[in-house]
Amino acid sequence: MTNTTPPRHALSEEERRFFREQGYLIRKILDDASVARYVAAVEDARRERGETQQRMSNLQFLQPGKAIRGVQDIICNEDILAVCRDLLGEGIIIDGASLFYGDAGVDYRQGWHRDVLQVPDEQIDTRWFSDDYHYNYVQMNMPLTVDGCLWIVPGSHRRQLDEEERAIFGSSEKIAPVDAPELTAGKQIVVQPGEAVFYNNYAVHRGWGGVLKDRRITIHLGFHSTQHAPTLHFGVLDHTEYSLDYLSSLEPCVRDALRAHLVERARHPEVNVFHAYHQQFLKQEFKTT
Template sequence: MESNQLISANEIQGWRNSFVQEGFVLVKNILDEQTISQLKNSFIRLMSKVDDDPISYKTRYTLNSQTDKDTWGVNNIFDFNLYEESFGEIYNVNTVMQILTSILGDELRFWGAHALWAPKKSDYELRWHRDYGDNSYYNPTGESNHVQFNIPLVKDSCFIAIAGSHKRQLTVEEQQEVDNDGTKYFDNQVRLTCEPGDILFMNAHTLHRGSCSAGTERMTLHYSIQAKDQNYGGHTSFGEMRLDGYLDRMNPNVRVLMENLIEWDNNHKLSVKDAINQMRIKKEIELYNSRKKSGQ
């Protein structure tokens, strides 16, 4: 999965500037048709495994009751039973790595990877939020301590964001929507349409939400990456990473990213403050999911 594109330094810098100023940038036609086809086949196999046995994975639901279930994604596609070689080979694509290193520097560490699809029964309307439960976080310079990126394998118009919101406090109206799990329309919101082969790079502290109608087609991979020595984040290595033979399954680029994450986690034990914050985030997500489950 090598990219043979000749990308100029000016193009890379332009994408980086857009990412810093807007909080996201959509880069067109990074992946070729063969790569998209490989990823799509891998995605279909993963989705089938999750739908056949959702309780065995970190599955995302629009409905999750004793009588009815409906899924819209799964966390950790590097799970031993879900992993496909093509998922890791994304980090072999030169253009992807050029963009990531232009934002974060040359040495990176793994943070996470998920898969997102369209629900079958109940529309997916994700609330306005900044990721990681920290709605007070912003950086006035626009510089980021991480990059998330979405890889659509079919046309995807689910991402809605407020450009530039990663650089400021939320407005009173925005904060009300966050506090109330709101999904209202904002005049300055942007809905991005991604085609297969495009990649959407985003700052997770940009105020954003997702929207997807049940029964439509969606197949999107969602990755997160950080600078190797970044103090923010981390603590996302999972037990399988440390098992004999697990890293041997990964291509060399992914192995280095995961080794850097393991090293960082080992050297930065979770503080009491961080543990409390993680528990708070978990409870906020559980509360939101329970409201969705009860139809609130």
């Protein structure tokens, strides 16, 4: 008789159930010293580049030319990867890495939406928004400052738009106008520095801070599992920029993570069309005010 060791979980069964049903979960990831280290790396990079944007910036920090070297190793954080394994399965692959930065006084408002903005309307399958659909992706926001900009409608990833949501979305499955009425079930997720909110980005959600009272610095990541077929968000990173010279310049764990991404991308050429849509989308300014 073969003895088997039960898997070691980062999350309890209650937490995993909560994520499946509600579409989000908050976990403490970084200690104060790590938060301070990442904040310093962000500020050093901004000073070197002379960045003074008067809007919320969305920097793809794993891409050459936009890299923030002192932040990149966050994709190797074992506590983050352990949570993702519990939510998705083994073989976790990085597939999305942005830094949201906005100074106090920036006006930051998005409309309620699902993350299918880059997909042509005729290719959106409403079965994606159902309890039966296996969505092999998880997004994570981890602030380095107190962040209350993520709002979500719990459980909305498992169903079609309800009557109140349809009234503001109109005929679109993508996004409601910025000035649309509030949603009764909309919940503000306030996250402390070093905490992370993991969420299903097919849930109805938005980024909304109004006129920021304080600076916002938030790391945003996306992950995929090799155990399941990719969904349309696999292919967010621009793998075409990952030359041998660039990869060799990275810290070993970051280099290994991006190489694993390249291997997984090669296994799934069917996502190339969604990759192209997403890169085109990134070149446009996401209107937020």
